[in-house]
Amino acid sequence: MTRGLSVLRVRQLTLVVLLLAATAVAASAEDRWLHVKVDDSGGDNEMVRINVPLSLAEKVLPCVHAENFDGGKVKIQGNVNGVDLRQLVEAIRDAGDNEFVTVRDRHDDVRIAKAGGNLLIKVREKDGESKREPTTVDIKVPFTVVQALLSAGKDELDVTAAIRALRTQGNTELVTVNDKTESVRIWVDSRSASE
Amino acid sequence: MASKTWLVFGRILFGVLGAVLLLGLVVYSEGAVTVYVHEKPQGTWVWVPVPALLVDAGLSFVPDRDLRDAERQIGPWLPAIQAASAELERCPDATLVEVKDSHEHVLISKQGDTLRIDVEDDSETVHVALPVGLVNSVAHQLQGADGPA
Numbered sequence: 069m070t071r072g073l074s075v076l077r078v079r080q081l082t083l084v085v086l087l088l089a090a091t092a093v094a095a096s097a098e099d100r101w102l103h104v105k106v107d108d109s110g111g112d113n114e115m116v117r118i119n120v121p122l123s124l125a126e127k128v129l130p131c132v133h134a135e136n137f138d139g140g141k142v143k144i145q146g147n148v149n150g151v152d153l154r155q156l157v158e159a160i161r162d163a164g165d166n167e168f169v170t171v172r173d174r175h176d177d178v179r180i181a182k183a184g185g186n187l188l189i190k191v192r193e194k195d196g197e198s199k200r201e202p203t204t205v206d207i208k209v210p211f212t213v214v215q216a217l218l219s220a221g222k223d224e225l226d227v228t229a230a231i232r233a234l235r236t237q238g239n240t241e242l243v244t245v246n247d248k249t250e251s252v253r254i255w256v257d258s259r260s261a262s263e
Numbered sequence: 264m265a266s267k268t269w270l271v272f273g274r275i276l277f278g279v280l281g282a283v284l285l286l287g288l289v290v291y292s293e294g295a296v297t298v299y300v301h302e303k304p305q306g307t308w309v310w311v312p313v314p315a316l317l318v319d320a321g322l323s324f325v326p327d328r329d330l331r332d333a334e335r336q337i338g339p340w341l342p343a344i345q346a347a348s349a350e351l352e353r354c355p356d357a358t359l360v361e362v363k364d365s366h367e368h369v370l371i372s373k374q375g376d377t378l379r380i381d382v383e384d385d386s387e388t389v390h391v392a393l394p395v396g397l398v399n400s401v402a403h404q405l406q407g408a409d410g411p412a
Contacts, residue, residue: 101357112364112365112366113363113364113365114362114363114364115361115362115363115364116361116362116363117358117360117361117362118359118360118361119357119358119359119360120359121350121354121357123350123353123354124347124350124351124354127346127347127349127350128343128346128347128350131342131343131345131346132340132343133339260354260355260356260357261357261358
């Protein structure tokens with residue numbers, strides 16, 4: 069009898085813990101913010117800060133009906149040469165962490181890799197003979213977000229689904245671009261302010 | 264006799280003051296739209312505060328034809344505006360957009376129930392503040408205006 073009661077109590081406790089965990093996950097998903105930070109020290113000293121709750125983007129984007137952007141989905145422009153991006157991404161997802169594409173020429177080093185569930189794209193411009201500082205680009209997108217982005221169809225990107233997937237991720241550094249005068253940073257976290 | 268007249272007069276005055284105060288409180292309970300424009304240097308300045316309740320009520324006096332015109336122009340964006348304002352009402356205070364260069368500073372922020380747009384450039388200063396709920400309400404009324412002419 070006592071053992072039955074303690075089993076029941078453990079089950080209740082487990083249920084409470086699970087509910088609390090679910091609430092915490094839901095709360096953290098609610099409070100995700102997308103931040104964009106651009107600083108340009110050349111010329112007019114431009115500075116741009118954008119802080120948008122992902123929940124707002126998720127609700128608003130499906131209501132926008134523009135030429136190539138309809139109901140939260142954007143039509144892919146240009147030719148992808150018959151490549152099925154969805155299948156390509158799924159093949160990469162199923163493979164282990166690796167570097168899949170490396171392009172080196174006189175001007176740039178481009179690397180596309182998979183590491184820790186993220187798709188990584190790194191571009192390193194070579195300084196060559198120019199006097200300006202070479203540009204570096206780092207893009208890190210969780211695979212779940214890439215999959216959601218490609219979930220709409222062959223010629224469409226589902227931006228709303230990608231944002232929904234992004235809301236379930238932790239703090240994520242999405243894009244970093246740096247050169248001598250300009251820096252761009254796009255990231256997601258739970259803070260409403262970028263600094 | 265005179266004291267009785269003063270007593271009645273005092274009661275009426277008290278009642279009127281109370282009614283005005285109550286009306287003011289009700290009118291401003293929904294917030295106010297304020298627009299401030301200052302042309303530089305030492306130019307004219309304009310400050311217009313309008314209670315949100317009056318904006319809302321005022322729309323019902325706008326001719327249907329004009330409302331339909333407005334709806335036709337921004338109609339495709341109304342669902343997005345409604346969704347954005349509803350979501351903004353929920354979200355905490357934040358600077359949503361800030362753009363700054365050596366000539367101009369634009370700030371769009373949410374403070375409490377108010378959406379603020381502040382623009383400062385070499386020639387003028389503009390501050391606009393409006394209750395977020397009002398945006399939703401106006402969008403809703405405009406959407407309802409899409410009836411037969």
